[in-house]
Amino acid sequence: MLFKAVVLDLDGVLYRGENPIPGAREAVSKLRSLGLKVYFLTNNSTKTRADYVQKLSRMGIPAKEREVYTSALAAAHFLKERYKKGVAFVIGERGLKSELKASGFRIARSANEKIDFVVVGLDRSLTYEKLAHAQRAIREQNALFLATNADPTLPVEKGELPGSAAMVSAVSACTGRKPAFTFGKPNTFLLECILADAGCTPSELLVIGDRLATDIAVANKIGAYSVLVLTGATSKSQARNAKGILKPKKIINSIAEIGKVLC
Numbered sequence: 001m002l003f004k005a006v007v008l009d010l011d012g013v014l015y016r017g018e019n020p021i022p023g024a025r026e027a028v029s030k031l032r033s034l035g036l037k038v039y040f041l042t043n044n045s046t047k048t049r050a051d052y053v054q055k056l057s058r059m060g061i062p063a064k065e066r067e068v069y070t071s072a073l074a075a076a077h078f079l080k081e082r083y084k085k086g087v088a089f090v091i092g093e094r095g096l097k098s099e100l101k102a103s104g105f106r107i108a109r110s111a112n113e114k115i116d117f118v119v120v121g122l123d124r125s126l127t128y129e130k131l132a133h134a135q136r137a138i139r140e141q142n143a144l145f146l147a148t149n150a151d152p153t154l155p156v157e158k159g160e161l162p163g164s165a166a167m168v169s170a171v172s173a174c175t176g177r178k179p180a181f182t183f184g185k186p187n188t189f190l191l192e193c194i195l196a197d198a199g200c201t202p203s204e205l206l207v208i209g210d211r212l213a214t215d216i217a218v219a220n221k222i223g224a225y226s227v228l229v230l231t232g233a234t235s236k237s238q239a240r241n242a243k244g245i246l247k248p249k250k251i252i253n254s255i256a257e258i259g260k261v262l263c
């Protein structure tokens with residue numbers, strides 16, 4: 001098959017937490033040597049693109065910041081395109097705040113000033129006070145409520161922790177509102193940005209991921225070639241039983257078997 005670009009999910013595909021998946025480095029280098037444009041796509045909004053470049057390079061995988069797409073970047077792009085500027089209250093971590101600041105948005109410390117946007121992502125220091133500020137900004141100031149992603153859980157080396165959806169649900173519960181936009185996979189927003197950057201059509205795009213409901217769903221929705229690896233969130237039987245939009249075009253044991261997709 002003739003692919004022009006490849007989108008690689010990170011956790012569960014190239015590494016698990018801090019441990020690289022065996023063969024990941026060689027697979028990325030093979031994809032590059034075949035002339036494919038390589039993109040790294042994660043729903044995680046806690047880190048900056050520079051953090052991911054560093055993490056990948058620690059694992060022997062060279063990457064450039066412009067090849068890394070996160071749900072934090074998506075939120076910042078969207079706001080910049082649509083609103084140009086404004087003040088955001090963030091329930092989220094450094095990656096999200098830094099992308100918003102880099103796009104020219106000011107980050108408010110509380111709802112004691114006029115807030116235009118409440119942007120919610122994974123926040124491992126969530127407090128009652130932050131929720132109260134988000135509630136006030138949305139209910140009293142009519143701030144636009146946006147979510148980076150809707151992942152229910154966060155994979156870690158040993159199991160799972162609460163994901164961004166837990167924070168989004170908390171804000172929804174106390175405001176009676178749903179986010180106006182949720183940017184991460186399975187929303188096609190980031191894949192559309194990648195297609196535009198790569199200058200290719202969906203059928204020329206290969207998407208490799210470990211989750212059916214995010215990676216595979218978004219690839220199938222946009223018409224890209226979806227490949228599931230079994231080194232992450234999905235078991236072999238779950239993969240085989242997947243139906244409709246969740247059904248991968250191809251299942252491989254791990255990224256080390258990338259050759260099976262390319263020939």
Ligand SMILES: [Mg+2]
Nearest residue numbers: 009011012210
């Ligand atoms: Mg993953």
